[in-house]
Amino acid sequence: AQSVAQPEDQVNVAEGNPLTVKCTYSVSGNPYLFWYVQYPNRGLQFLLKYITGDNLVKGSYGFEAEFNKSQTSFHLKKPSALVSDSALYFCAVRPFPGNTPLVFGKGTRLSVIA
Amino acid sequence: NAGVTQTPKFRVLKTGQSMTLLCAQDMNHEYMYWYRQDPGMGLRLIHYSVGEGTTAKGEVPDGYNVSRLKKQNFLLGLESAAPSQTSVYFCASTGTSGGAYYNEQFFGPGTRLTVL
Numbered sequence: 001a002q003s004v005a006q007p008e009d010q011v012n013v014a015e016g017n018p019l020t021v022k023c024t025y026s027v028s029g030n031p032y033l034f035w036y037v038q039y040p041n042r043g044l045q046f047l048l049k050y051i052t053g054d055n056l057v058k059g060s061y062g063f064e065a066e067f068n069k070s071q072t073s074f075h076l077k078k079p080s081a082l083v084s085d086s087a088l089y090f091c092a093v094r095p096f097p098g099n100t101p102l103v104f105g106k107g108t109r110l111s112v113i114a
Numbered sequence: 115n116a117g118v119t120q121t122p123k124f125r126v127l128k129t130g131q132s133m134t135l136l137c138a139q140d141m142n143h144e145y146m147y148w149y150r151q152d153p154g155m156g157l158r159l160i161h162y163s164v165g166e167g168t169t170a171k172g173e174v175p176d177g178y179n180v181s182r183l184k185k186q187n188f189l190l191g192l193e194s195a196a197p198s199q200t201s202v203y204f205c206a207s208t209g210t211s212g213g214a215y216y217n218e219q220f221f222g223p224g225t226r227l228t229v230l
Contacts (some may be wrong), residue, residue, distance in 0.1 A: 003136055009154075034218060042119075043221035044157075051216050091155065101147050101172065102219055106156035 004053045006105035013081045014113050021076040021108045023091030032094040033074040034102060035065055039087045047089075050074060050095045061085070081112045115140050118222035120205050122137050126228045127195045135190040137205030145208040146188040147219065148172075148180060150201040157204065163188055195229045202226050 003026045013019045025031055036044040048059025055067045065076045067081055076089060088109050092102040121136045121170060137146065144165050149172075159162040159172030162184040177199060179191045189209075206219040 020136055032216065036221075041224075043223045044206075044219075046218040046220070049216075078220075101159050101162050103159075104149075104157040106154060 002093060002103050004091050004093045004103055006069060006089075006104040008108050009106075009110045010111065012113060015083055016080050018065055019078050019081040019085070019110065019112070021089050021091075021110060023096045023105060024075065025072050025074060025091075025093045026113045027095045033065075033067065034092040034094070035054045035059065035063070035074075035076050036092065036104075037061075037087050038090065038091045038107075044090060049075070073082055083112050083114050086110055086112045117141065118205055118220050120203075120222040120225050122225060123223070124226050126230065127192075128220070128230050130145055130192050131168060131195050131229075132191070133195065133227075134192075135203055135205075137188045137190070137207075137222060138186055139207040139220070140186065141207060141220065142185070142208060143207035143209045143220070144145075144185070145207045145210070146182065147203045147208075148188065148190045149206065150174065151195075151204060151224075152201050160190065160203075195227075197229045200227060200229045 005024045033086050034049045038044045046089050049050040050057045058064045087106045088107045090107050091105040118139045147162040148160040151157050160175045160178050161180040163169045166185045169180045181189045203225045205222040208217050208219045
């Protein structure tokens, strides 16, 4: 079965420090990978995606993610965290091939402390 | 563009009551989805549609029905609400330009439903 795991329910980081939110996936074939962010009482907003090509993907708000096929990971990173980055982050995968809906991880809550 | 909108934003039902959640998108997207979000569970797919007049079951379809009579609208119905259906419901859509499997899903703001 296709799945995504976010091993950390909560990540705490000091403002100005680098942040990493982890994601690993399990799919057959090549995956299409996505990151979303959810602010309180809001819908999910798209941050970035990996389809093919360069393993380092840059997205919105200064976020980037690194695709690692050998480790089946797609970790979200940012060089310098802001308090406003505090939110719930979801990793998602769409198995290849197919016009299938995204499969989401359970989410990681990021708290950036001033 | 309004993007994806959902009606209503909040609703409280009693056990056994019925209701319909409306999702509308103005992006001419082919694909539409209904998810529910529960604490610690992430987003779970209820039903989805790959085009007008077509629907398919997702991971947690029991107790829900859907209809896609118009391309821009996707309705989620609860025929006899149960407390286990207390959740936040999100609608999403995806376009097929360039290939639907490449494209991100756009989400609505959500409907918070409480069943007493």
